[in-house]
Amino acid sequence: MNSNKTIIPFRGKNEEWHEILSSGICSADQLACHFPINKNNIRGVVKKYPMRINSYYFSLIKKEHDPFWKQAVPDVMELNDDSGFEDPLSEEFQSPVLNLIHRYPDRVLFMVSNQCAVYCRFCMRKRCVGDKTVVTDESIQAGIEYIKKETAIRDVILSGGDPFLLEDGALEGILKQVRAIDHVDIIRIHTRIPCTLPQRVTENLVYMLKQFHPLFINTHFNHPDEITSEAACACALLADAGIPLGCQTVLLKGVNDDPEIMIRLMKKLLQIRVKPYYIHHPDMVKGTGHFRSPVNAGLRIVKALHGHISGLCVPHYMIDLPGGAGKVPLLPEYAKINNNGIMQVENHKGEVFEYPAG
Numbered sequence: 001m002n003s004n005k006t007i008i009p010f011r012g013k014n015e016e017w018h019e020i021l022s023s024g025i026c027s028a029d030q031l032a033c034h035f036p037i038n039k040n041n042i043r044g045v046v047k048k049y050p051m052r053i054n055s056y057y058f059s060l061i062k063k064e065h066d067p068f069w070k071q072a073v074p075d076v077m078e079l080n081d082d083s084g085f086e087d088p089l090s091e092e093f094q095s096p097v098l099n100l101i102h103r104y105p106d107r108v109l110f111m112v113s114n115q116c117a118v119y120c121r122f123c124m125r126k127r128c129v130g131d132k133t134v135v136t137d138e139s140i141q142a143g144i145e146y147i148k149k150e151t152a153i154r155d156v157i158l159s160g161g162d163p164f165l166l167e168d169g170a171l172e173g174i175l176k177q178v179r180a181i182d183h184v185d186i187i188r189i190h191t192r193i194p195c196t197l198p199q200r201v202t203e204n205l206v207y208m209l210k211q212f213h214p215l216f217i218n219t220h221f222n223h224p225d226e227i228t229s230e231a232a233c234a235c236a237l238l239a240d241a242g243i244p245l246g247c248q249t250v251l252l253k254g255v256n257d258d259p260e261i262m263i264r265l266m267k268k269l270l271q272i273r274v275k276p277y278y279i280h281h282p283d284m285v286k287g288t289g290h291f292r293s294p295v296n297a298g299l300r301i302v303k304a305l306h307g308h309i310s311g312l313c314v315p316h317y318m319i320d321l322p323g324g325a326g327k328v329p330l331l332p333e334y335a336k337i338n339n340n341g342i343m344q345v346e347n348h349k350g351e352v353f354e355y356p357a358g
């Protein structure tokens, strides 16, 4: 293991991203300096679900209700949502220790931070992000001890909150301990930083991460306009370090529930060497009902992708079943097997062909 002391970063300084974060918008009063909003309404929402729009992401908002605004600015609809549950995936029920979810035998989701660079209004963990008491040094140690003892675990996903909001040293400490566990094959980091605060991806961070291969990153872009030159630069640094990059997009009403937008997003992701991994159907999280599109909108998008653009651009469309029953891919019905053993298959042009089902 190496110390970073001799490396002089030529791109990205810690002071820069800290400054972008601390100069962000966290209150109705701050927001009202820029946009004509109803302060009381926003205050009411922020009391329950915190707001943070760092100054980089805030600079992307061009007008009210554009895709950036919708993802980041609180809306009273969050408080008037009769649908959904605080924890629809029963994450807390499947947590053998605080902040670690063990749903599938061979992999765990380990929450190592509860802070984010932007508090997304559609967050699946709306119930707990932004609350400083949730993740502690003790909870992180308990998680590591659990992973050590459970020898079936071979894939550890660091998530949150956003793991990249930890300081380099704190994240390195966690990665070192996880990498030292024999039965852990791969480590994944789930982070929205390349999209929401790309300046956080410094040379030093990347140099540190490189020690822990095989390391994978899944990031999270929801709209093609989020792929700015800053975001592209962050992804290039990570990809050049040999870290395979994936993207988990969330289907969001009024943001990207449109085949044309999704096609543009998927193509742009490939250009910055990010492989679309999943499109998530939004979970039944209380306070996010206004983002939920019908499943048919997702299926229509999948149909517009398959066969029409490079197969590398086509993610799986996933639904996460309530109660922690797991993720399931959803597909348009391309094939039907008749009683006579013949399968009818539809291609991307909508033409139907017969194929022996064997």
Ligand SMILES: *Cc1c(COP(=O)(O)O)cnc(C)c1O
Pocket: 101, 102, 103, 104, 107, 108, 109, 157, 327
């Ligand atoms: C989504 C998820 C995973 C990872 O699933 P993959 O399909 O392997 O990406 C692991 N654990 C939990 C609790 C999850 O929600």
